[in-house]
Amino acid sequence: xxxxxxxxxxLSRLVEQNPGVKVDVLESSAEMIRLARQRLPPNAQVTFxxxxxxxxxxxxxxxxxxxxxxxxxxxxEETVRFIQGVKQHLSFSAVWLVSDFQQVSFWPANWHxxxxxxxxYGFFRVFTGLRTAKLxxxxxxxxxxxxxxxxxxxxxxxxIVSQLWRLERKGSQL
Numbered sequence: 001x002x003x004x005x006x007x008x009x010x011l012s013r014l015v016e017q018n019p020g021v022k023v024d025v026l027e028s029s030a031e032m033i034r035l036a037r038q039r040l041p042p043n044a045q046v047t048f049x050x051x052x053x054x055x056x057x058x059x060x061x062x063x064x065x066x067x068x069x070x071x072x073x074x075x076x077e078e079t080v081r082f083i084q085g086v087k088q089h090l091s092f093s094a095v096w097l098v099s100d101f102q103q104v105s106f107w108p109a110n111w112h113x114x115x116x117x118x119x120x121y122g123f124f125r126v127f128t129g130l131r132t133a134k135l136x137x138x139x140x141x142x143x144x145x146x147x148x149x150x151x152x153x154x155x156x157x158x159x160i161v162s163q164l165w166r167l168e169r170k171g172s173q174l
Contacts, residue, residue, distance in 0.1 A: 001026065001062045001086065003053045004070030008036025014066075015044045022046075024062070026053040054082055060089030068099040071138050079136040083145045090167055096147060098138060099162040102154075116159055139163075 003026040005011050015021060022045040027033050033048045040046060049057050053070070065086055071079050101116075139149070147165035154161050 001056070001059070001064070001089070002066040002068075003056075003082075003086075004028075004067060004073070005036055006032050006068075008032075008039040010066065010068055011036055011046065012039035015040060015046065019043075020045070024049060024057050024059050026051075026056065028053060054078060054085070056082070056086050056089060058089070061091040061094070062086075062089055063091045063094050065090070065094065065096045067096070069101070071098065072100045072135055073132065074136055075132050076136045076141070078132075079138060079141045080144070083141050087145050087167070092167075092169055094167045095150070096142065096165040096167070097162070098142070098165065099160065100138060101135060101159055102161045 001024045002011060002014075005025045005027050011023065011025060014023065025033075025036065025046060025048045027036070027048060027050060030050060033050055036048070047057075047059075054074075071082070074082060142165050143149075146168055148168050149163060150166050151164040152161065153163075
């Protein structure tokens with residue numbers, strides 16, 4: 001499952017490298033869905049769900065969840081609710097791939113990230129009606145939901161972070 005796929009660049013690469021993969025895509029924008037469909041090969045097994053991504057599809061079980069630059073559009077409460085809602089549709093040891101922005105704490109990169117985050121949140125608030133103005137605590141929400149961090153990479157002086165989380169369930173499958 002991919003939430004907030006946008007124009008389909010990640011989705012098209014995923015399908016090209018894994019031809020038999022079945023993917024549910026949650027996307028609120030009809031235009032982004034149109035662009036994503038154009039990038040896909042004709043035999044791609046992709047189902048698009050247009051609407052509120054806080055209402056995940058009733059499919060699954062999913063082995064992989066992908067949220068690239070999606071969770072930063074949510075509040076802390078919405079992030080927790082989204083993760084808990086999706087968790088109900090995951091396979092026993094699913095993985096979650098997250099790419100998003102982060103506020104860097106070390107000098108001088110902290111000024112770089114602070115400035116970029118203010119500019120981006122301001123832009124999207126004006127042009128898209130984005131309600132949130134700060135990054136949610138994604139790490140805390142995933143960890144509280146039972147995910148363990150497996151890998152982490154940073155780009156752009158730490159402004160962009162990609163993480164791979166694995167769902168650790170004890171006992172039988174839920």
